[in-house]
Amino acid sequence: MSKNLETQATDAEKKKAFEQIANVIDLYKGKNDSLIQVLHLAQEIYGYLPMEVQEFISEEMDIPLAEVSGVVSFYSFFSTVPRGEHTIRVCMGTACYVRGGKKIVEHLKDRLDVELGGTTSDGKFTFEIARCIGACGLAPTMMIDDKVYKQVNANKLKSILEEY
């Protein structure tokens, strides 16, 4: 899904993304309070919500820019910086935590050279933690995009990351 448009997108791709966002806005035209839905879909299309996308949405929906950025900065799901091609979420629910979730986080930090919430310099991974993904029996777990990895340990990490 999300692509790092900042580094990889051509002008044509950008133009297409903005057209798609315009279509989304058109879909919600006349409906009140649809800003959050539009932002969600725009993030899906563009990958993240930089100033230019926020300006575009503000202009098209006739909502002050300060209000758009207010909503974007309120919800942690919205990102104003480019996100990696893939999102890694390490589970830090109780079960995964006691079975070494913290160690996985430390290992990933070292291996990817990235802080929590950050994106690797090659734009491949965005690194986050999750609060229990509901697979406690498989602890410790982590997800990359929609795929769940069970009983992860330092040794397995290498081969997992190599898949991407």
Add this chain to the structure above:
Amino acid sequence: MVNLTINNLPVTVPAGTTIMEAARQNNITIPSLCYVKDVHKMGACRICVVEVEGAKSLQAACMTEVREGMVVRTNTTKVRNVRKVLYELLLSDHSQDCPSCTRNQNCEFQAMGQMLGVETSRFEGERSSVHVDASVSVTRDMTKCIRCRRCVTVCKEIQGTGVLGAQNRGFDTEIGTTMGLPLGQVNCAFCGQCTVICPVGALRATSSMGDTWEALGDPEIRTVVQVAPAVRVAIGEEFGMPAGSRVTGKLASALRRMGFDDVFDTNFTADLTIIEEGTELLNRLKSALGGKPTVLPMITSCSPGWIKFVEHSYPDHLDHLSTCKSPHTMLGALAKSYYAEKTGTDPKKMFVVSVMPCTAKKSEIVRPEMCNDGNPNVDAVITTRELAKMITSAGIDFKNLPDGDFDNPLGMSTGAADIFGLTGGVMEAALRTVYELVTGRELPFDGLHVTPIVGLDQVKEAAITITGTLPEYSMLEGVEAKVAVTSGLAGAKKLMEQIKKGESPYHFIEVMGCPSGCIMGGGQPRSTDPDVRQKRLSGLYTEDESKELRKSHENPFVTSLYEEFLVEPNGHRSHELLHTHYVPRGKFNQLTDEMFVADVDENIKRRAAEAAMRHAKVQTVSPQTREDVESTRVLELESDNRRLQTELQDALETVDIMKSVFAQYVKKPQ
């Protein structure tokens, strides 16, 4: 009507009234902070909570409507205690350097503490992250912000600009611009309405008092001062006089006593504006009727907030604006040319100060267009509030001053100039002159007031059929001139949308950036009088009516200015000195590099940095900072202790999980 009791007092009020208003109508004060009647109502601060019999919890009086038989108590021990706690919590996240704050003794938040009887502040702790942002017009000092969001409402709902909004979440919420950009870099019009509504010192006009004092103290410099019309019916309020008091004479005396060499009146150039702008309008009408391509309606250009707004929002329609500079920059330009020549002064040794009801004019004077021969037309703009402070600080007893006069040749004015300070005034002044110029007769209205455009409505319009024209204006015979007047940027937006769609029926439009015009400008005193608009309005109309000459073209000094210096209206010299052009800026300021960012005062910077450090210290325990404060030994012991504790916690949790797993295995028959 609804019957209820407030503090055992039987009260009858119309249905739909809030408890707050019901109490006020019956002389019971409920303290409020975020609530502003008819403007801002969101129940955010909770200071106005009251006890309502039967309700589970305390109710916000500003939000709760009255019901039949309601029993309200506004002053119980519970209410008093809750209000105090709320206040102290707000206080704990407020920079408490009150003695040096611009709002000291004029601060709603401070007064609230007095009213609630708060004598100590019990809470100390984390401070939210803060940020000081100074533009040339408005300074935002977020160390003082209490997040009542009044400014957000004014900016979005009243002015329709929406430059300010709440950013981030929870404790980190900051009222600010998009992604924390400086105010000077976004589409802020600098109208300053936020600085009037702010209950604390978080939003204020960027001060120019220092520069002004410095110039006054320099014997090498000839200091020239001018005062806008709206100042003379408002500044008295800062000295305890009733709203709308006319203090023109005292104002002139005070300025002279402060040490200004020349005390001029912006009114003079208001008269001049009418001649220049009226001529421009007639030229546009003539060429339109002659079938030449002409841009109509023409729109007034006296209000720099409105100008910046239109440059941002309608960059493609700037040719509708009159090319006239605003009156105070015209006066500055004339002081440094005509008057400098007359007195043999070097314009470089002149310092022109404008006393304005306006914060936008602070940004106007730094525009490169407002310069002639490399000299800025105006060197400093101080607001009405700032001037009052300076007068006090100079030890002048304003209330008891004798009346003085403005200096000639740039100080005399007609009644038409006085009404420049209120909505509809520029239009009326222009019509008085243009109608007479075209027909040779006086404007056919009682007392020369164009009744349809008098008053405080958002958009007003009038139509005047021109008949019996003088021979040179015969092409205007029978033409129905349509005019519109609006104040406040939300109203301006309506008229601009019409123009954008090509549906505007008007020939001439007057726009003032602030609702009700300059009398309620962003630099005016903050009034508690609910009828302040009407009072200041009547003050200026009375000022107009008290004058013998009431039409701009009758001003003898304007006539001699043309004879001696300018030659003719809209002539070559006028264009050089009195006219300007506009810059398309774009909604997000993307079409220009011009920024109106000012340097933040060093002391404010230091204070903000200290507050930010306090924030950081509590939030994340940075070892570096800690080492400065505590010995390394203590630090080591602490971290050891913490590590052992977590390990113990982990172990205990594992044991618990193991236990439950074993228990399950035991239960299961294999």
